Every structure is written in C-alpha cells, then in structure tokens.
Amino acid sequence: MENQSFDIAIIGSGILGASITYFLAANSKSKVVLVEQESAPASHTSSRNTGKVHAPFLYDPLKKKHFAKAAFLGFDMLKTYCSIKSLPFKQDGVLEVATYEKGIDRLHKYMNWGFSNGLSENELQFLDKDQVSKMEPNVKSLGAIYCSRDASVDYGAISRHLVEDLQRFGGAMLLNKRVRKVNAAGGKITLQTASGHTINSNFVINAAGGNAVDIAHSLGVGNDYTDLHFRGEYWRAPAEYNGLTKISVYSVPKYPEYPFLDPHWIVRADGRREIGPNAVLVFSPYAYTLSTNLKYAIPKIFESLPTGVSKMLFDKQFISLVFREVKSSLSKTAMIERAREFLPQLEPRLFSQRGTAGIRASLIDKNGKFVPDTLMIRSDSQLHILNYNSPGATGALPTGAMIASQLIEGGIAKAKMDADHTTPWNLPKIAEQMLI
Numbered sequence: 230m231e232n233q234s235f236d237i238a239i240i241g242s243g244i245l246g247a248s249i250t251y252f253l254a255a256n257s258k259s260k261v262v263l264v265e266q267e268s269a270p271a272s273h274t275s276s277r278n279t280g281k282v283h284a285p286f287l288y289d290p291l292k293k294k295h296f297a298k299a300a301f302l303g304f305d306m307l308k309t310y311c312s313i314k315s316l317p318f319k320q321d322g323v324l325e326v327a328t329y330e331k332g333i334d335r336l337h338k339y340m341n342w343g344f345s346n347g348l349s350e351n352e353l354q355f356l357d358k359d360q361v362s363k364m365e366p367n368v369k370s371l372g373a374i375y376c377s378r379d380a381s382v383d384y385g386a387i388s389r390h391l392v393e394d395l396q397r398f399g400g401a402m403l404l405n406k407r408v409r410k411v412n413a414a415g416g417k418i419t420l421q422t423a424s425g426h427t428i429n430s431n432f433v434i435n436a437a438g439g440n441a442v443d444i445a446h447s448l449g450v451g452n453d454y455t456d457l458h459f460r461g462e463y464w465r466a467p468a469e470y471n472g473l474t475k476i477s478v479y480s481v482p483k484y485p486e487y488p489f490l491d492p493h494w495i496v497r498a499d500g501r502r503e504i505g506p507n508a509v510l511v512f513s514p515y516a517y518t519l520s521t522n523l524k525y526a527i528p529k530i531f532e533s534l535p536t537g538v539s540k541m542l543f544d545k546q547f548i549s550l551v552f553r554e555v556k557s558s559l560s561k562t563a564m565i566e567r568a569r570e571f572l573p574q575l576e577p578r579l580f581s582q583r584g585t586a587g588i589r590a591s592l593i594d595k596n597g598k599f600v601p602d603t604l605m606i607r608s609d610s611q612l613h614i615l616n617y618n619s620p621g622a623t624g625a626l627p628t629g630a631m632i633a634s635q636l637i638e639g640g641i642a643k644a645k646m647d648a649d650h651t652t653p654w655n656l657p658k659i660a661e662q663m664l665i
Contacts, residue, residue, distance in 0.1 A: 231426050235262045235401070237642060238420060238430035240408055240444060242270035244384055244622050245614065246436035247391040248629025254400030255651040256633060257642035261400045263392065264420065264428060266407035270392045273514065274438055275622060276385030277587030278461075279495050279506070281477065282307055283620035284323070284376045286343030286353055292601040297346040298663055299624020304378055306626040309653050311382060314390045317498040323379040324478045326361065326370035328570040332481035333372050339481075340374060352378040365474050369571050379477075381498035384622045398651060403428070408437070411447050418610055432641050434632070435613040439514020439590045445613040450606055454615065455536040456590040458514050459488055461506025462558055463495075463584030464565060466575075470502055473574065480571055488591050488599060488618075489550045492557075492568045503584045504568045504575075507557040514588050540597030592616035603628075627659055634660035 239250045242265035250263040267273075282304055288297035311318035327333045336355065343353045354375045356364065361373045396402055403426070410421040411433070420428040435444045439458060445451040466473075478494040488508050495503045512529035516522035533539065541547050557564040565577040592600040592615050604615040612632065621628075634656040636642040645651075 234429040236260045236430065237432045237434065238418065238428055239263050239434040239436055241437035242392060243273065243275040243436065243438050244271060244388040244625040245617055245628060247271065247388045247395065248625040249434055249436060249632050250400050251391045251395040252630050252633035252656060253636065253642055254395040254398035256645055256656055257637055258645050259642040262403055262428065263395065263400065264403050264406050264408060268405055271385050271388035274587050274589055275388045277585050278384060278622060280381050280383055280497050282380035282382055283623045284343065284348060284378045285346040286339045286348060286374065286376055288342060288346065290342055290345040295603050296620055296624060299627045300620045301347045302627040302659065302662055303624040306654065307382060310387065310626065316386055316390065317383055319381040319498050321379065321381055321496060322375060322377045322476050324365060324368065324373050324375055324476060325481060326368060326373040326478060326571050327481050328370060330371065335481045336372060336374050348378060352376060367473050367572060367574055368478055369573055381496065383498055408444065411444060413448055413610060416610060432610050439588060441613065441615050442590065445606065445615060448611060450611065450613050451615060453595045455533060455538055455593050457538065457593055458511050458516065458588050458590050459508040460511045460516060460586050460588045461508060462586045463503045463505030464561060464580045465582040465584045466502035466504065467579050471500065473572065478571060484550060487547060487550055489554060492564060494568060494572055504565055505584060507554050507564060509554045509558045510551050511588060514590055516588065517586055537593045537595045537597040589618040591618060627663055630654060630656050630659040631663040
C-alpha cells in the first residue's frame with residue numbers, strides 16, 4: 230500500500246481540474262497533485278462534447294453570473310493557449326435561430342443578455358429571416374442571432390496539454406486512482422483509492438464532475454442537493470452534407486427552464502458535421518451503454534427518492550420531456566426530424582453513424598428545481614465544485630485561475646515569486662475580472 234502527502238489534492242482531471250492544477254503548479258510553491266480514476270486525463274465529459282467555445286449570450290447575467298463571466302473571459306484565454314500549443318481554434322461563429330414565434334422574443338432577450346455579459350454590437354447581431362437566408366441559404370427560420378465570438382476547439386486535447394504543463398511546472402499526476410473514500414480529521418484530508426493508495430493532503434478540491442456530489446456527500450457537504458445525469462447523443466452527418474452550412478446552427482429551446490435542448494447542427498473543429506445533443510436521463514455519469522445504465526438504475530432511484538428529485542415526479546412537463554428525449558434516443562428519425570425544423574434538407578435515412586455520447590450532471594435542490602449556476606462550497610480544508618456543466622469547458626481556464634488566485638491570496642497555497650514568467654496570464658487580474 231502506497232502512502233503520499235501533498236499540500237493540495239485536486240480530484241478529477243477533466244478540463245476544470247486540469248486548469249486549477251495548472252495554475253496552482255505554475256504560480257505556487259505548494260506540492261499539488263491531480264488525482265484521476267481513469268488511465269488517461271479528460272476521459273469523460275471534457276472529451277465528449279461539441280467542442281464549442283460558447284459566447285455568453287445564452288446565459289442570464291443574474292441567474293448564471295459565474296457561467297456568463299467565465300465564458301466571456303474563456304474565449305480569449307482559450308485562443309491564447311491554443312495558439313501557444315498549436316492546437317485548433319477555429320473562430321467560426323454561430324447562428325441561434327428561432328423556428329417559432331415566441332422564439333423571436335427569446336432572441337431579443339438573448340441579445341440583452343449578451344450585451345450585459347460583455348459582447349459588443351459588432352460581435353452580436355440580430356438577423357431577420359431574409360438576412361439569415363443570405364448568410365446561410367439552406368437554413369429556415371423566422372429570425373436569428375449571429376455571434377462571431379464563438380469558436381470550435383478540441384477540449385480533450387487542451388486538457389491533456391494542461392496536464393503536461395502542470396507536470397512540467399512541478400505538479401504531480403496520479404492516474405488509475407479512483408477515490409473510494411474521503412476522510413477529514415484533525416485538519417487533514419485522506420483520500421483512499423480503490424487500488425489501496427492513500428493520499429494525504431492539507432486541502433482538497435473536488436472537481437470530480439459526475440462524481441462531485443457523491444464526494445461532497447461523503448464529507449457531509451451539500452446534503453440539500455442531489456444530481457441527475459443526462460446523456461447527450463449525436464448523429465454524424467454523411468459527407469454529402471458537409472457544404473450544407475458554413476457554421477454551426479443552434480435553435481432556441483422551447484423549454485429553457487429544463488436542461489433539454491433542441492438538437493443543434495454542429496460544425497466541429499475538424500470539419501465533421503453532427504446533429505445533437507439530446508438529453509436522455511440516465512442513472513450514472515458513465516452510463517454510455519444500456520448495461521451500465523441498468524446496473525446503476527436501482528441504487529440511483531433509491532438514492533434519489535428522499536431528495537428533491539421525488540418532487541420532480543409530479544412535474545408533468547418534466548416527465549413528458551424525459552419521454553420525448555428517450556424517443557429521440559431510440560429513433561434516429563425522431564432526433565433528425567427535430568433538426569429539420571431549421572434544416573429541412575436533412576434526410577434521416579442518410580444518417581448511419583452515431584457520434585460520441587457525453588454525460589453531464591445537473592444539480593437539483595431540495596425543492597426539486599434545477600440549480601442554474603455553478604455552486605462552490607468552501608470550508609477551511611475543502612472546496613467542492615458542483616453543477617459545473619455547459620459552458621463549463623469554455624470557462625475552465627478563468628475559473629481555474631480564479632480558484633488558484635484565491636487559494637494563494639488566502640495562504641492555502643504558497644506564492645511563487647517568479648510565477649509571472651510561467652503562464653501568459655496575471656492571476657490576480659483574472660480573479661478580479663471574474664468577481665466584477
């Protein structure tokens with residue numbers, strides 16, 4: 230049995246955990262370690278997504294303040310990092326289209342949100358249906374928003390480069406170390422892994438994504454919250470549709486209070502075209518297959534019954550949408566027909582290959598309501614980051630910089646005097662911008 234000690238341990242090597250550790254290793258003298266259960270970093274949500282750098286016009290500046298601020302700052306930080314590492318950063322823009330009358334009102338609300346969140350009039354434009362047709366002749370809509378401050382990247386590759394850098398800066402990376410139990414006693418945190426490895430730390434950061442709520446609960450934190458997992462699925466478009474549009478096309482969701490998005494037409498950084506995602510309710514953050522989903526079904530149901538999830542069973546709209554998403558999972562035609570609302574040329578019979586599915590965790594409060602923004606719960610020796618979903622990847626770098634800066638300023642991490650020469654960013658400045 231191996232036993233190691235560190236000043237700060239970060240659980241989860243998705244892009245958020247990698248970003249936090251990257252900035253701590255670069256800017257502090259503290260002994261930091263990134264702990265990952267898989268054999269490679271960013272094996273789940275950070276590598277299983279659309280790869281979009283989201284502009285913050287979709288996020289209410291009051292209800293989703295952190296997500297909006299992080300998405301705005303994340304654009305330039307990702308662009309800089311991708312340039313340094315010679316990674317793809319394709320600033321291709323996006324269309325958000327309205328396919329129904331009330332969707333036009335929603336677009337105007339998005340315009341106001343975008344300007345409140347820092348976008349300029351040059352970056353965010355309202356288009357009537359004729360202007361949409363001129364920009365993208367194959368798109369059918371009643372109107373749209375065009376945002377030029379939107380891009381396509383490979384978040385998995387970015388995460389792996391961050392891990393390489395944090396190790397170069399002196400941070401440690403532990404793979405194949407699934408955290409089985411966490412103990413907090415005497416001001417120390419002890420992580421017990423399934424392989425028998427013991428990790429002692431003065432401070433722990435829980436950035437475990439789909440497992441974050443379970444880890445928090447094991448330490449008696451966040452007991453008023455639980456999570457639901459949603460699998461986003463995609464269909465890859467055949468080559469004959471590569472010229473259908475130049476840019477990605479999103480449609481205004483008909484039920485914005487729920488995490489059910491109408492499928493998008495996605496143009497990826499490598500040129501692939503896909504339709505997705507839906508949001509299928511599953512019972513595990515790793516339920517990519519039916520067998521895995523069934524394995525965790527009964528435990529998750531019993532875990533959820535005493536929580537706010539039980540109240541959602543009386544929400545007829547929610548239940549109806551759950552079954553609609555299941556139908557889109559079982560039926561290729563059902564999925565693609567929804568995208569035909571704005572791209573009527575699509576033929577379901579021509580789609581034969583599924584894309585890569587990803588799973589995100591949505592936080593539910595004790596009243597059975599979805600928590601809109603990320604939630605960070607801090608104590609003297611712990612930081613738990615819950616509900617960190619889309620646009621989480623877009624905002625991971627500024628969020629990681631903010632957390633690292635706060636820990637250094639608070640004396641949890643020891644400042645490194647020559648840190649300014651290590652990364653392109655000034656940590657206190659980013660932290661200040663995040664908190665404005």
